[in-house]
Amino acid sequence: NKLVSRTRYFDGRLVQVVDIEKMLIDVFPWIEDEKHSDLETLSKIHSNQCVLLADDSPSVLKTMQMILDKLGVKHIDFINGKTLLEHLFNPTTDVSNIGLIITDLEMPEASGFEVIKQVKNNPLTSKIPIVVNSSMSGSSNEDMARSLKADDFISKSNPKDIQRVVKQFLELA
Numbered sequence: 001n002k003l004v005s006r007t008r009y010f011d012g013r014l015v016q017v018v019d020i021e022k023m024l025i026d027v028f029p030w031i032e033d034e035k036h037s038d039l040e041t042l043s044k045i046h047s048n049q050c051v052l053l054a055d056d057s058p059s060v061l062k063t064m065q066m067i068l069d070k071l072g073v074k075h076i077d078f079i080n081g082k083t084l085l086e087h088l089f090n091p092t093t094d095v096s097n098i099g100l101i102i103t104d105l106e107m108p109e110a111s112g113f114e115v116i117k118q119v120k121n122n123p124l125t126s127k128i129p130i131v132v133n134s135s136m137s138g139s140s141n142e143d144m145a146r147s148l149k150a151d152d153f154i155s156k157s158n159p160k161d162i163q164r165v166v167k168q169f170l171e172l173a
Contacts, residue, residue: 015106042163044072047170049099051075054084054115055133056107063157064102064133070159071166081110085118088125098128099170102162105134105141113148120149129169133157 051068053075055061061077068075078084081103087093088101101119105112112132119125132145135156142153151169154161 042067042070042159045163045167045171047073047099047166048097049074049170050097051166051170052078052084052088052098052101054078054081054102054107054112055104056080057104060104060133060157064162067157067159067162068166071163073166073170080107081112081115083109084115085110088119089122095124095128098125100166101128101130102133102165103130104156105132105145113144116145116148116150131165131169133162 051073053061053064053068054077055064056079061079065075065077076087078087084101084103088095088098101115103112103115110118112134116130116132119128119130126149129151130149131152131154132142132150133154133156134141145153152165154165
C-alpha cells in the first residue's frame with residue numbers, strides 16, 4: 001500500500017498523501033540510477049549554516065540526505081512539516097544558524113504550504129529562504145508556493161537543482 005497518510009490543505013480540504021516517488025522508482029528503477037550518477041558530479045559547498053529538510057517520503061529523504069551529504073552541508077531532516085515547524089519555533093533553536101529550508105508540498109500533519117506560510121509570516125524567520133522540492137510541479141502549485149513567498153521551486157530530488165539552490169542560498173562568498 002503506497003498511501004502514506006492524510007493531511008489538510010491550507011484551505012482545510014482533507015487529502016491523501018501517496019509516496020509517488022517510491023511508486024515511480026518501483027516502476028522505473030533507472031530513475032534512481034540516473035540520480036546516483038548525477039551525485040558523482042556534485043562538488044562541496046562551503047557553509048556554516050544548516051539546511052532544514054521536510055519530506056514524508058522515506059525514499060526522497062534518503063536521496064536528499066545523500067545529496068546534501070555529498071555537498072558537505074549540515075542538515076536536519078523531518079518527516080513532515082509539523083516536526084520541522086516544532087523544531088524551528090522551539091526556543092532552544094538558534095534560527096541564525098538556519099540558512100535554508102527545503103520542503104515538499106504534500107505532507108501529513110502540516111503541508112509545505114503551511115510551512116511556507118508560518119515561516120514567512122514570522123518576523124524571526126521570515127528571511128530564511130524556502131525552496132519547494134516537489135513532484136507536483138504544476139503551475140498552480142508553484143504559483144501558490146510563490147504567492148506565499150517561497151524563494152524557489154525545483155523538481156523532486158534533482159541533484160543538480162539541489163546543488164544550485166543550496167549554493168545560491170548558502171555558499172560563503
